Amino acid sequence: MTRSRFGILGFGGYAPERVMTNDEWAEYVDTSDEWITARTGIKRRRVADDRETTVDLAAVAAEKALADAGVSAAELDEIVIATDTPEAYAPDTAAFLQHRLGAGEVTGYDLGGSGCAGFVLALDVGMSRVVQRSRRILVVGVELITRMMDWSDRATCVLFGDAAGAVVLGPAEAPVELLASTAGTDGSQADILARFAGGTRKPFSLEMAERREHLEIAFNGREVFRQAVKRMSEASRDVLEQAGKRIEDVALVIPHQANRRIIDSVRKSLRLGEEQIYVNIEDYGNTGSASVPLALFQAREEGRIEPGDLVLLTAFGAGFHWAAALLQF
Numbered sequence: 001m002t003r004s005r006f007g008i009l010g011f012g013g014y015a016p017e018r019v020m021t022n023d024e025w026a027e028y029v030d031t032s033d034e035w036i037t038a039r040t041g042i043k044r045r046r047v048a049d050d051r052e053t054t055v056d057l058a059a060v061a062a063e064k065a066l067a068d069a070g071v072s073a074a075e076l077d078e079i080v081i082a083t084d085t086p087e088a089y090a091p092d093t094a095a096f097l098q099h100r101l102g103a104g105e106v107t108g109y110d111l112g113g114s115g116c117a118g119f120v121l122a123l124d125v126g127m128s129r130v131v132q133r134s135r136r137i138l139v140v141g142v143e144l145i146t147r148m149m150d151w152s153d154r155a156t157c158v159l160f161g162d163a164a165g166a167v168v169l170g171p172a173e174a175p176v177e178l179l180a181s182t183a184g185t186d187g188s189q190a191d192i193l194a195r196f197a198g199g200t201r202k203p204f205s206l207e208m209a210e211r212r213e214h215l216e217i218a219f220n221g222r223e224v225f226r227q228a229v230k231r232m233s234e235a236s237r238d239v240l241e242q243a244g245k246r247i248e249d250v251a252l253v254i255p256h257q258a259n260r261r262i263i264d265s266v267r268k269s270l271r272l273g274e275e276q277i278y279v280n281i282e283d284y285g286n287t288g289s290a291s292v293p294l295a296l297f298q299a300r301e302e303g304r305i306e307p308g309d310l311v312l313l314t315a316f317g318a319g320f321h322w323a324a325a326l327l328q329f
């Protein structure tokens with residue numbers, strides 16, 4: 001079978017109902033709507049209800065993607081989840097989602113640790129598994145970051161929000177095809193965007209909890225900013241070159257939504273018009289692995305993607321990891 005007979009069959013997305021504005025953050029930490037808007041472009045974000053957990057968010061997005069694909073949970077052969085805020089340390093979120101959806105006893109696994117690049121990487125892995133085995137695979141990007149961050153650290157807490165996005169991959173006559181993909185890692189910079197607490201390098205302790213270090217995100221915002229622009233732009237050029245396409249051919253670029261200024265810098269670096277880039281950061285903030293699949297779902301719902309369009313996904317996260325994919329609708 002050729003690769004062109006496989007692709008994305010359905011899309012889903014979900015963000016929790018509760019909207020938290022920048023002004024609300026100013027009640028918790030020394031910040032302001034002006035600072036957050038000017039530095040990040042974020043105006044509001046979604047925050048999961050106390051009763052919701054990661055699998056709840058993932059299940060809603062997954063069910064929408066399955067319905068869109070016309071595939072039942074029982075027909076799935078594999079479940080892949082990209083997340084850095086899993087349901088539990090072990091087993092992985094895929095196990096909880098398999099049971100929740102009522103899928104068969106399928107292969108299920110999480111891809112964690114690649115931060116906001118996780119979904120695009122999982123899409124690439126999932127697509128190669130589909131082609132290899134002619135299967136139907138559910139790929140989810142989900143984060144419930146607001147439960148796992150320090151609500152008193154103004155440098156990080158205002159940036160994030162909760163959400164989930166999903167796609168169903170499989171064989172079809174006219175699927176959305178993956179024309180090209182790329183992914184890379186540079187572990188030499190691991191220390192400047194990381195969460196160490198709970199790992200073998202820094203096991204949990206009472207002292208750590210007293211100092212609130214169990215929620216700490218190691219973070220050098222300026223260097224992350226610089227690397228994010230460079231890597232997302234380079235990865236985009238890489239997939240275009242692999243597919244023999246030009247940036248003018250691309251109808252829509254869907255970048256990871258970390259910061260409006262990062263998105264604008266990527267747009268300028270790739271010489272894109274405003275209408276060629278999708279932005280929802282104002283309403284959702286940085287939703288980690290959920291950012292790209294949620295934006296992809298919304299862009300399609302809003303009619304921003306037409307049949308025949310080329311759509312480019314590009315993402316960057318902890319590691320550093322980066323990944324890009326070129327889709328033919």
Ligand SMILES: CC(C)(COP(=O)(O)OP(=O)(O)OC[C@H]1O[C@@H](n2cnc3c(N)ncnc32)[C@H](O)[C@@H]1OP(=O)(O)O)[C@@H](O)C(=O)NCCC(=O)NCCS
Nearest residue numbers: 030031032035039040116154155158221222224225258259
């Ligand atoms: C985080 C980010 C918005 C900070 O913007 P910045 O222009 O680099 O700001 P700085 O970190 O230099 O901080 C500037 C000042 O604002 C202060 N500040 C930080 N967070 C603040 C907040 N929420 N409200 C008000 N002031 C804040 C800092 O303390 C600093 O004060 P000082 O000058 O008195 O020391 C920006 O670096 C960024 O978006 N980085 C990449 C995003 C990212 O890493 N996302 C996660 C992974 S993809």
